[in-house]
Amino acid sequence: xxxxxxxxxxxxxxxxxxxxxxxxxxxxxxxxxxxxxxxxxxxxxxxxxxxxxxxxxxxxxxxxxxxxxxxxxxxxxxxxxxxxxxxxxxxxxxxxxxxxxxxxxxxxxxxxxxxxxxxxxxxxxxxxxxxxxxxxxxxxxxxxx
Amino acid sequence: xxxxxxxxxxxxxxxxxxxxxxxxxxxxxxxxxxxxxxxxxxxxxxxxxxxxxxxxxxxxxxxxxxxxxxxxxxxxxxxxxxxxxxxxxxxxxxxxxxxxxxxxxxxxxxxxxxxxxxxxxxxxxxxxxxxxxxxxxxxxxxxxx
DNA sequence: CGGGATCCTTAAGGATACTG
DNA sequence: CAGTATCCTTAAGGATCCCG
Numbered sequence: 001x002x003x004x005x006x007x008x009x010x011x012x013x014x015x016x017x018x019x020x021x022x023x024x025x026x027x028x029x030x031x032x033x034x035x036x037x038x039x040x041x042x043x044x045x046x047x048x049x050x051x052x053x054x055x056x057x058x059x060x061x062x063x064x065x066x067x068x069x070x071x072x073x074x075x076x077x078x079x080x081x082x083x084x085x086x087x088x089x090x091x092x093x094x095x096x097x098x099x100x101x102x103x104x105x106x107x108x109x110x111x112x113x114x115x116x117x118x119x120x121x122x123x124x125x126x127x128x129x130x131x132x133x134x135x136x137x138x139x140x141x142x143x144x145x
Numbered sequence: 146x147x148x149x150x151x152x153x154x155x156x157x158x159x160x161x162x163x164x165x166x167x168x169x170x171x172x173x174x175x176x177x178x179x180x181x182x183x184x185x186x187x188x189x190x191x192x193x194x195x196x197x198x199x200x201x202x203x204x205x206x207x208x209x210x211x212x213x214x215x216x217x218x219x220x221x222x223x224x225x226x227x228x229x230x231x232x233x234x235x236x237x238x239x240x241x242x243x244x245x246x247x248x249x250x251x252x253x254x255x256x257x258x259x260x261x262x263x264x265x266x267x268x269x270x271x272x273x274x275x276x277x278x279x280x281x282x283x284x285x286x287x288x289x290x
Numbered sequence: 291c292g293g294g295a296t297c298c299t300t301a302a303g304g305a306t307a308c309t310g
Numbered sequence: 311c312a313g314t315a316t317c318c319t320t321a322a323g324g325a326t327c328c329c330g
Binding site for chain 3: 185186214216217220239241
């Protein structure tokens with residue numbers, strides 16, 4: 001993962017709908033994990049690269065996902081493989097040939113995030129305006145930065 | 146979000162639908178920002194606390210969001226305020242009285258993430274199974290840690 | 291070629307002390 | 311009470327080397 005630090009586990013938000021409220025808090029934890037995972041710098045990029053190109057070899061993937069180091073590529077792919085988002089296939093030849101592809105689950109996750117994407121697209125301008133307004137207010141205000 | 150580090154900006158994934166493809170990559174960057182933000186350890190928790198309790202004072206919010214330090218509370222709230230997700234209200238009295246509430250935008254964001262939540266809920270078991278299988282395979286495999 | 295092991299830098303985030 | 315400023319710890323992630 002990439003984004004921030006996770007030092008402690010921390011309590012998870014409870015689900016919103018009544019039906020979910022009955023279920024384990026494990027789901028909440030899982031959601032947080034998933035979100036955290038997707039929020040790292042690379043998972044989304046890799047997901048997208050695989051969506052666009054189908055089955056891709058390790059090094060090729062490294063070229064597709066522009067700034068990534070091989071360490072993070074390996075690490076993120078392992079993570080995704082572990083969660084069942086990608087399928088790793090080793091061809092026992094020399095030199096080694098390993099390729100990766102999204103699983104159904106992986107594609108599903110991509111689709112699930114489309115909602116957030118849509119929301120962001122729709123409210124894009126609002127957020128930019130809010131930021132501009134915030135900046136302006138900050139400059140006006142005394143005793144700050 | 147609580148998750149990892151963001152060192153460089155990094156190129157953003159392109160949108161999926163054709164209509165979006167025409168628009169600025171700024172939207173992609175914004176989406177990534179939003180996701181990254183929501184994935185930190187606190188934004189979601191604060192969002193949820195405010196959803197449940199409406200208008201809440203700073204210290205009360207600190208109690209609601211269990212493990213948070215006042216530094217991160219301030220910082221995350223500022224962030225959210227900047228993005229237009231929360232409204233900060235200062236009552237000029239002594240001792241100071243400041244309270245926070247979600248904006249329409251903030252509530253909308255919460256709703257947008259419901260899709261991911263639903264997905265996670267639905268595929269919860271699959272992921273757990275994938276992880277278990279992965280662990281098992283790892284133990285079986287030679288030459289690994 | 292794929293990727294594990296190691297070292298190193300950097301910054302996220304907690305703790306604490308101070309202020310209006 | 312609601313912050314701000316500072317210090318310190320920890321770990322995320324890049325770079326590099328090495329191996330099958």
